[in-house]
Amino acid sequence: MRAIAVFQLKGGVGKTTSAVNLAALAASNSIRTLLWDLDPQGAATWILGVEPDRKQDKVWSEGKPIGRYIYPTQYDRLDVLAADISLRKFHQSVADKRTARDLTTDAISMLGEDYELVVIDCPPVLSPQIEGVLQAVDKILVPIEPSLLSIRAYEQSKQQLDWVKSKQWMPFVTLIDRRKSAHVKWAAEVAPKIRELLPVFIGHSASAERMLELRSPIVVCQPHVPLSRNYRALWAAVKEQLKL
Template structure:
């Protein structure tokens, strides 16, 4: 089993949309896939039409006797499950910080999913705290969605330093999202990425398209909507590139305690 997270400490970069579509494609390829919505905003939970009242509270996520399989809800799509989120989880980071073994919370939980799922996809909240540290310690690969703008690149600097400190930099990749290739600033951001950041850049990028915003209206992955062909091709390309990286990365030994 492999674990991957879509994360950026900066909000509004499209991580939830990418996490949902990536998990959907993985499940469609035959992988028994669990999407873990760790964001109290519960956007992934909403899009996949799962009731927030089914979301576990922070106490359940900290319980060593509870497995992710116990908390997983079947979605409308074959082989795709979700651990839903709700606003009740907003204090999870504080509880992890206060707990003696809290830093291993996500590692323990993902370990409990082995044998039940082939892939765990985490949609992380946009923050850098004890919860994100617990998540980063557990995953095999990190994908950082990024908008092609100077401010977005600047915010990446702090994250890059943190990833180096926790020895996660070699397992981390950025992907540019909401790209308008007609704009000079967007083209420059992509072409100059290696000069601005030491985090590896995926060759695939996601163009700006109104269909991505419609996901929240139609409450479905892009591939279940009519007509988003250009966007679907780009997301599929990203999926296969990530899968190629994931296959080459050795699974991290998770701590259960």
């Protein structure tokens, strides 16, 4: 079983959109997949059409069995460990980085009985507790938009998480608009300097709004639009690195 975290300190870079679409593509490839929503906003849970009636924080604060908080989705082989606003207490419920790592590692080990891939949608914050979660996964997928702030956030993460091996980082370009000369220049001059960057560019697209309207991954509701093709290319790169 493999586990990846989709993480970025900077918000608004397509983190949740990427997590949802990668999970949907994995499931469509007959890989039993769990999308673990760890963001208090619960956007990934909502997009997948799940309305949780149980609070995930009790997994962390009271040690409740994690299986109680997993919901099936309408998509074959894709379940979601649903998030809700109770996760705003996550940093209070988990004592420290080591505790978070051990709890997450144990949970992933247990989930391995039912799933082949776990995709964790992390909140855009780097606390000791979130660092512990990141220590428990195989790879860290980082969406980077064509901006100095986005790159700075990635570099800050690498500095703070200096224990992460270079091969564990999987940054990729997202929200790129080829109609903007600054984005084209960034892709040509700046992106090649990010050594570990995946050879995939996720375009800026109005199709993402359609995904929210339909509450469905874009690769499912509009499989032939350019954004869906972009995500299929990203999934192919991720799948190869994970050796799935």
